[in-house]
Amino acid sequence: MNTLIVPELRELIASGDYDTLREFLADEHPAVIAEMISALHKDEVWAVLQYAEVDIRSEIYSHLDETLQVQIVKTLRRDEIVKLLTHMSPDDRADLFKHMPEELGESILPAMAHVEREDIRRLSSYEEGTAGAVMTSDYATLPPGLTAQQAIDHLRQVAPNKETIYYSYVIDEYRHILGFVSLKDLIVSHKDSLIDDIMNAEVITARVGDDQEDAARKIQKLDLIALPVLNEQDALVGIITHDDAIDIITQEHTEDMEKFMAISGSHEDAVYMKMTILNHFRNRAPWVVVLAIFGLFSGFIVQNFEGLLMQFAILSVFMPMLAGTGGNTGSQSATLVVRALALKEICARDTIRILSKELGIAFLLATLLGLLAYGRVIFFGAGSYIPPQYGLSQIAMAISIALGLQVISSTLIGALLPLGASRFKLDPALVAIPALTTIVDITGLVIYFTTVKLLLNI
Amino acid sequence: MNTLIVPELRELIASGDYDTLREFLADEHPAVIAEMISALHKDEVWAVLQYAEVDIRSEIYSHLDETLQVQIVKTLRRDEIVKLLTHMSPDDRADLFKHMPEELGESILPAMAHVEREDIRRLSSYEEGTAGAVMTSDYATLPPGLTAQQAIDHLRQVAPNKETIYYSYVIDEYRHILGFVSLKDLIVSHKDSLIDDIMNAEVITARVGDDQEDAARKIQKLDLIALPVLNEQDALVGIITHDDAIDIITQEHTEDMEKFMAISGSHEDAVYMKMTILNHFRNRAPWVVVLAIFGLFSGFIVQNFEGLLMQFAILSVFMPMLAGTGGNTGSQSATLVVRALALKEICARDTIRILSKELGIAFLLATLLGLLAYGRVIFFGAGSYIPPQYGLSQIAMAISIALGLQVISSTLIGALLPLGASRFKLDPALVAIPALTTIVDITGLVIYFTTVKLLLNI
Incomplete structure (x- = not known):
């Protein structure tokens, strides 16, 4: 179009x-x-x-x-x-x-x-990112003592210059908020009623220094058309309107999602097609490089167990599945915990309750995936070389137990990392999925090789 | 609290x-x-x-x-x-x-x-999920021909039973919308002006069957307080208000994120702590199992190249890094493309332009990560066994070229999958990151082993 x-x-x-x-x-x-x-x-x-x-x-x-x-x-x-x-x-x-x-x-x-x-x-x-930076200064105020009719007359005059006249704030000489009235309240009231009687004295406000997302979430929770913003002296200095709240929530979601997928950079006005290749590269490269360096550790672990791998080639066949499944289950629990934290459904204090819930889910997943792995080794492992003193079912059992342990540990790590970040007042989405995947790769390999060694008595 | x-x-x-x-x-x-x-x-x-x-x-x-x-x-x-x-x-x-x-x-x-x-x-x-399912029937309407004052008087009477009186719709006997007036317009107009002259005849509407997110995005784009909803006969049957739009957008964010991380199930009222362990399990297990079954393919590929691995143990040392890096770069491009599609910044028709942009970014990332991999093999590969007829630098070169190719292919796959889904009118977020990771695991192993075989003349 x-x-x-x-x-x-x-x-x-x-x-x-x-x-x-x-x-x-x-x-x-x-x-x-x-x-x-x-x-x-x-x-x-x-x-x-x-x-x-x-x-x-x-x-x-x-x-x-x-x-x-x-x-x-x-x-x-x-x-x-x-x-x-x-x-x-x-x-x-x-x-x-x-x-x-x-x-x-x-x-x-x-x-x-x-x-x-x-x-x-x-x-x-x-x-940038505070309530002060997104508020507008075109809001309607009323002095106390007016009648409903006088208030409407006043709003009629100022309307062209105000972002909204549907909410007005009754303020004193220091711009302290005494109450707020909606235009609906004014219209339905008798024209001689005093706004001091009509107004709602319980006004929910934000501070200039508040996080813009917290302010937007207040507008969402209370179904507001506008939220007044106060400065350090409690004086009214602006409002944030409902349409800005939607934009803030959309912007925060994009940022969360990008952080979560390990893309750095300010996303404020990052329209995909308008960003240059070099800028895209700058936003993506840092994390990928950091993770690649962290990936060194998984290399070390494999190197450490090279002898075992040379002896049991079948172990390298199931290595990608182990890393993949750990990454998948870990990123599921991380996603749910990050989202629930963002929507304030849970907080860091709930850690014990969340972990016990995740432990239950992890046990079910571990049993299911362990059985699946057992079947896989039995049915598809016959083609691989196995030292004559070991049976295939013995190896299948070792691999599936290792996978089960990997599922449990990665599910718990996936839930714990964002909760830990939130406890230390860090953004839970900072614990990006790629970082999590790298971590459970490393823990997974350690679990895999040690479990197999122990169970096979090597 | x-x-x-x-x-x-x-x-x-x-x-x-x-x-x-x-x-x-x-x-x-x-x-x-x-x-x-x-x-x-x-x-x-x-x-x-x-x-x-x-x-x-x-x-x-x-x-x-x-x-x-x-x-x-x-x-x-x-x-x-x-x-x-x-x-x-x-x-x-x-x-x-x-x-x-x-x-x-x-x-x-x-x-x-x-x-x-x-x-x-x-x-x-x-x-569920349509504009009809989220609209309310408590909206204010006006017959044509009223004066501004008459309209205000009418709104005053109906106000207690209406979700909002800030927007009213002027309708004919068939409930077809002739125009809309805001209460602000009515207040600032002369009291004898006809609403037919005040009203805005260009009314943006939604249909009962429209996707709720499309309706909410209209409210967002046009900064509306409410959006009227029409039925198949073009009659006004409801409105969607700004506060519902925020809730819809938040709900869609959660769904997108969960789909994207391969968590199934309806998320309509899924408060994390209130869902039972069994329900969580039901939402998470299907994808994890499907992906684990797909993971079989990566096992087959490794099994196919077992001989090569036994000969060059060093190759298994760098296998996890290859899979990890492919997953990371692929999920970055997928995330950005999915998000840009959701925000309607791009569409499936832009595929060529997007791919050429991603190709540029991928080349830069591939060069950087290839160099990093080369250094790693040279510095840390000395501990691994290598057949005497091959040099470490030769192997380092082969591994880093393979990694570069893996970065380029996974970046392009990451961008292509959501674009493809969107072209076939599927939800781009359906191409979940775990599925993508599983796919680039498989392509990565094929790229890795064939590149190494070709370059080392095995």
Whole structure:
């Protein structure tokens, strides 16, 4: 669809049919337009955007992905940038400001109105990933003592400049929150009721320094349209809206998944196709190299038991299965524990209960997979060389017991690592699956060779 | 915190201090209360809920997790259930109805009011996972021709029974949508303006049969508070609200992650700690067993090359590293492609562009890891037995070239499998990482042994 619209847009510009272009820009949803024009060259994007009304232009622009936003802004004149920024919502504006080259940002600020300048400085001062960095400063407040009708009249006047007027916060002179009222409450109340009586005094808030995901999860749990954000002095300084909460949760999930699969780097605006090969390489190489170095250990272990392997070639036949099964069962328990930790279903204090549950599951899996392995060795092991003093069933028993132990140990390791990370206030997803696989490779080989040696009396 | 409140709540019930209990139930947010009382025994949960006002009781109850909801409802009298259901929101009510035992549901329906009964029947008829199954029927509509003031007056009256009054849909006699107005638009308009002039005629909608995730992503993309849902006759039959969209997206994340890590089963209300060991086992065992059976192939390959391994014990030393590195690089590319597909950044048509990008990345990774492997064999391989006619550097070269080829092939396989799944309209996450690891284990062994044989002229 996006690629279909490209020639049409180019045609409109080339033929000078600006009326149709203006109509298109005014009628479609800004997010839809942004998606469509993203397929154009960056110079063409601006050529189209020029024909939109200033406020709609800024809104469409805000929906473009950040890399493209920065690319475009670099090609604009200073007055064009100022106009663009002035009509953007404060949070998107501060975000763009943070990501544009510093000199460019500093050269624009003096041309902005005082209020916006201060607003940009303040919002862009919060650290990436905090509630402060994602909040917007366009929220509606009410002084105490108004009637419902007066409050509605006030909201009517400020509405055009507010991200939402559905929630308003009643604040005192220090911007401390006294309560909050929804527009629904105001509408259904008698027009002479005092907002002090209508408002809800139990307001759930976030702090500027809170993790953005915690704030988003509050919005999710309490089904909020917006969550107010307080600074260190308990003063209201911004709100996070429901639509930002969805974006935060999606972004955090991408990050979790990538961390979990051992891909490093900031994923903030990492659109797959737009990242260069070199950047992809930079994000992927570190962990792969670290794990390859850790993989040295598995080499050492095999080297240590080389004599055993030369004697029982059949052992090397079942080595890949052992590593694979350990990796699979370990990554299952790790995945479930990481996800349950992320959704706050469990915490590090539950370690004992989780381990006993995993132990039960592991025993069942170990029995099943052990039986399977026994059958495999009996049916398919006949082709391998075995020293005459040992029977195939003896070896099958040793291998299947080793596999069972490997399943139990990797399931427990898979659950323990994220729980341990969480206990030390580290991100559980840091215990990436590839790292786990490397670890259970090593423990698995040790278990395998020692079990077999012990059971076969070598 | 939840466990701290448990003794206090028990104390309140035991001492008969029902006033404090009532106050607690009225003041805190229903979602917060639900979380707190979830730590109680299911009989105690109801003992507490009895003291809440009927509508708040239903709201708190809706925030309990589904398993607990069903457990509780089974212990209640019919009239208690009817009262509870009557005050629940239509979507939550239909959901509960679907999950309670069929006989119980059927025994309750006749006791419900006609309107609610029909509503439950209709909403619960949509297939799980569709937009129809998550929508609610409590939405606000307006007939055309009203003035802004008349519309506000109408909304004021219906407000108590609507999920949201912030968006209203202007519909004709066939419930076809003519447009939508936000309460903000109504408030800022002149009171005599006609809603036909205020309303936005370009309404973005979902169909009852649409995938729930697609509907939720529309809400996310367009920053909506609610998305209207149409039936096959284009009639408005429900809305999906922003808070449901967040829950859908979170649920889909969990499902994707679990599918991706080869954990089967429905994850709809699978709270980790509440699932029995046997259920966990049922979800995890199928894939692990299937993969273990597939793992047979890797055994066959090793068996095939047993002679080579007996001659060059050093090859088995580097076997685990080869499998591990292939699994790591393959799962990185698979993760990125699956995620980019889920976020609709790419589609199956981009296969060529994606593969050429991955090929570039794979070459860089292969060079880096190949060099690393060469160094490893040279430095640590000296301890292994090598037939006298071969030099260590010759073997090091063969192993590192094999590793490089393995990195390139597994990176491409990792990207290709989810793209292929998506081309055949299958869920890309179905190509789980453990399955991928098993596949690149097999291809890796073939690459390893054939490369070494060719390069060493065996």
